[in-house]
Amino acid sequence: MKIGLISDTHGLLRPEALAALQGCDHLVHAGDIGKLEILDALRAVAPLTVVxxxxxxxxxxxxxxxxxxxxxxxxxxxxxxxxxxxxxxxPLGIDVVVTGHSHKPLEQWRDNVLFINPGSAGPRRFKLPITVALLQVDGRHRQVKFVALA
Incomplete structure (x- = not known):
């Protein structure tokens, strides 16, 4: 199963982000969306969870x-x-934590839990990269790949 992770779009859904998320089985937007239309566009790609x-x-x-x-x-x-x-x-049964906010991509393991921040997919902030993340899940195995957008 491939899960697309996106955050901090701040009203800008780049075509490169949509292209990177194609083929995902599920999408997660970790907040600072900016415009409701972004959620509609993401739902057209795959089922969506959003905060x-x-x-x-x-x-x-x-x-x-x-x-x-x-x-x-x-x-x-x-x-x-x-x-x-x-x-x-x-909470019990959590294997992956997805956050946003910092605009900095993060992959960190803590006590067998994978913490992921996909970075920011929206307007550039300072010199931080513009990214989304793809989480590949095979049974209980979890692997993340960051995709640079610009």
């Missing part, structure tokens, strides 16, 4: 969760925008 970020504040985002747990295949995912909002201890 709102610290910049998704007005009424249009009221129905979007701040965090979300889901099971895809044999793994449990926990999604929230900011690393500071990840609970400790994690």
């Amino acid at each position: 709102r970020g610290n910049n998704d504040r007005d009424e249009q985002w009221a129905g979007v969760d701040l965090n979300h747990s889901l099971r895809l295949g044999e793994i449990g995912l926990y999604v929230t925008h900011e690393m500071a909002d990840v609970p400790s201890p994690l």
